[in-house]
Amino acid sequence: xxxxxxxxxxxxxxxxxxxxxxxxxxxxxxxxxxxxxxxxxxxxxxxxxxxxxxxxxxxxxxxxxxxxxxxxxxxxxxxxxxxxxxxxxxxxxxxxxxxxxxxxxxxxxxxxxxxxxxxxxxxxxxxxxxxxxxxxxxxxxxxxxxxxxxxxxxxxxxxxxxxxxxxxxxxxxxxxxxxxxxxxxxxxxxxxxxxxxxxxxxxxxxxxxxxxxxxxxxxxxxxxxxxxxxxxxxxxxxxxxxxxxxxxxxxxxxxxxxxxxxxxxxxxxxxxxxxxxxxxxxxxxxxxxxxxxxxxxxxxxx
Amino acid sequence: xxxxxxxxxxxxxxxxxxxxxxxxxxxxxxxxxxxxxxxxxxxxxxxxxxxxxxxxxxxxxxxxxxxxxxxxxxxxxxxxxxxxxxxxxxxxxxxxxxxxxxxxxxxxxxxxxxxxxxxxxxxxxxxxxxxxxxxxxxxxxxxxxxxxxxxxxxxxxxxxxxxxxxxxxxxxxxxxxxxxxxxxxxxxxxxxxxxxxxxxxxxxxxxxxxxxxxxxxxxxxxxxxxxxxxxxxxxxxxxxxxxxxxxxxxxxxxxxxxxxxxxxxxxxxxxxxxxxxxxxxxxxxxxxxxxxxxxxxxxxxx
Numbered sequence: 001x002x003x004x005x006x007x008x009x010x011x012x013x014x015x016x017x018x019x020x021x022x023x024x025x026x027x028x029x030x031x032x033x034x035x036x037x038x039x040x041x042x043x044x045x046x047x048x049x050x051x052x053x054x055x056x057x058x059x060x061x062x063x064x065x066x067x068x069x070x071x072x073x074x075x076x077x078x079x080x081x082x083x084x085x086x087x088x089x090x091x092x093x094x095x096x097x098x099x100x101x102x103x104x105x106x107x108x109x110x111x112x113x114x115x116x117x118x119x120x121x122x123x124x125x126x127x128x129x130x131x132x133x134x135x136x137x138x139x140x141x142x143x144x145x146x147x148x149x150x151x152x153x154x155x156x157x158x159x160x161x162x163x164x165x166x167x168x169x170x171x172x173x174x175x176x177x178x179x180x181x182x183x184x185x186x187x188x189x190x191x192x193x194x195x196x197x198x199x200x201x202x203x204x205x206x207x208x209x210x211x212x213x214x215x216x217x218x219x220x221x222x223x224x225x226x227x228x229x230x231x232x233x234x235x236x237x238x239x240x241x242x243x244x245x246x247x248x249x250x251x252x253x254x255x256x257x258x259x260x261x262x263x264x265x266x267x268x269x270x271x272x273x274x275x276x277x278x279x280x281x282x283x284x285x286x287x288x289x290x291x292x293x294x295x296x297x298x299x300x301x302x
Numbered sequence: 303x304x305x306x307x308x309x310x311x312x313x314x315x316x317x318x319x320x321x322x323x324x325x326x327x328x329x330x331x332x333x334x335x336x337x338x339x340x341x342x343x344x345x346x347x348x349x350x351x352x353x354x355x356x357x358x359x360x361x362x363x364x365x366x367x368x369x370x371x372x373x374x375x376x377x378x379x380x381x382x383x384x385x386x387x388x389x390x391x392x393x394x395x396x397x398x399x400x401x402x403x404x405x406x407x408x409x410x411x412x413x414x415x416x417x418x419x420x421x422x423x424x425x426x427x428x429x430x431x432x433x434x435x436x437x438x439x440x441x442x443x444x445x446x447x448x449x450x451x452x453x454x455x456x457x458x459x460x461x462x463x464x465x466x467x468x469x470x471x472x473x474x475x476x477x478x479x480x481x482x483x484x485x486x487x488x489x490x491x492x493x494x495x496x497x498x499x500x501x502x503x504x505x506x507x508x509x510x511x512x513x514x515x516x517x518x519x520x521x522x523x524x525x526x527x528x529x530x531x532x533x534x535x536x537x538x539x540x541x542x543x544x545x546x547x548x549x550x551x552x553x554x555x556x557x558x559x560x561x562x563x564x565x566x567x568x569x570x571x572x573x574x575x576x577x578x579x580x581x582x583x584x585x586x587x588x589x590x591x592x593x594x595x596x597x598x599x600x601x602x603x604x
């Protein structure tokens with residue numbers, strides 16, 4: 001009989017990444033497909049991904065050991081239900097039960113950012129307390145302490161994007177003003193730098209290089225907001241490492257340098273902050289890491 | 303032979319509380335004494351407390367099972383060293399080793415607010431994720447998740463008092479501006495409402511009742527800052543319960559009502575916040591709870 005493989009899946013607004021892990025946690029197969037939206041579409045996508053991994057690993061789908069799914073929205077892990085996942089057009093979906101019925105496999109759900117935190121800690125070999133800062137369409141964080149995720153009481157741990165503390169006091173769709181997500185997220189870029197189009201992060205740096213003053217301002221706000229998040233995460237949880245992930249990590253060194261420079265400026269005025277060595281705790285998730293899919297597979301059995 | 307008792311101690315700026323716990327975690331003896339300052343004074347105080355608990359429980363000091371100490375400052379648990387505990391005049395003290403040498407007992411140290419979080423969860427019978435918000439001379443938090451404290455990588459987890467997000471942007475001794483501690487703490491009251499004297503919390507409500515407009519403003523800032531902390535703690539860690547502790551909890555119902563009213567006002571504008579049920583998560587540590595001493599005793603063996 002072939003070795004038991006665990007499936008992990010990251011169902012995002014546009015794409016779904018899926019991996020199969022062996023018992024050691026190594027990725028032995030991976031695939032990526034477009035996410036179909038709505039409850040039926042999401043279920044179809046997940047089934048499709050499992051069939052594709054079965055084909056890639058030359059086995060029947062029923063031979064997999066488990067399926068873990070990272071997905072946006074509010075997650076009830078016990079019931080296996082996802083709610084309010086607006087960017088995939090899902091108001092409520094009993095995804096674990098339905099997928100388990102159709103595949104015969106054990107299925108667990110997790111918040112996508114929590115899954116990414118678990119995956120990042122595993123892939124990057126990080127121990128102790130790890131805070132994962134997701135700079136994606138939205139802004140939120142996930143936490144892993146000594147290998148175990150912190151999920152909180154209602155599955156909303158890490159929703160720091162809705163801390164209403166930014167001095168610009170921009171209105172947020174959540175109803176508050178000044179949420180960190182209104183300055184440090186893909187949705188903020190899209191709203192306040194319309195020239196950037198649908199994927200502003202991809203052209204932001206070239207626009208700045210070409211002298212676009214509004215692009216530069218948008219980037220500066222992004223950097224300040226992200227630095228604010230790092231300071232917040234360190235003061236709240238004192239993590240060994242803060243990992244920057246999410247789509248905007250493609251901004252790479254300019255983003256990381258900007259965050260560190262901002263933290264250094266704040267620290268220059270404060271011996272207290274200096275001693276916390278904020279900048280030294282920050283790392284960026286390597287490109288092409290399927291952190292959320294890997295983390296979802298690992299969380300599927302914990 | 304008598305039952306093994308664990309000692310817990312809360313060494314504060316003015317007073318030291320000490321308790322002896324039986325194996326079930328019940329307090330069987332307690333004492334309180336003035337804290338002597340400086341390294342020698344602190345060591346003397348701890349020895350004195352142990353002798354007093356031995357007398358109260360009719361045994362020799364060497365019969366105690368362990369000693370756990372909650373103390374302000376930066377704690378290195380492994381080395382048993384406390385540093386930068388300015389309000390007891392200690393720059394650095396190898397308290398665990400020295401006290402262990404003089405008493406023959408096993409001694410462990412913990413941050414006083416982390417110890418209070420452990421003790422509050424135990425005394426109030428709270429499970430799941432507990433955030434303890436210490437409104438004392440300073441402002442900070444401690445966390446317990448499923449019975450285990452979160453201490454972070456360098457013993458500074460919970461230092462949310464130095465999040466520089468308050469719109470008044472008052473200067474903070476830490477070097478930043480707008481730290482939450484500059485509005486929501488005993489030191490903020492003392493600095494910005496000098497009429498309150500050395501213990502402004504004790505006369506704040508009567509001053510407001512007598513029409514002191516500055517006292518009312520100081521109270522309003524305190525309430526807003528504390529509510530900001532509650533929102534922050536819920537968005538970051540999604541605790542089942544936020545316990546308000548520290549000396550300012552003596553403000554009682556007006557403080558708790560003020561915090562809940564502020565959270566309700568913010569929630570009225572935000573369906574997102576409404577769903578988080580912020581106000582319902584808040585409880586106040588009962589008066590006369592030696593939470594930090596009890597928690598230190600419990601942490602002494604974990």
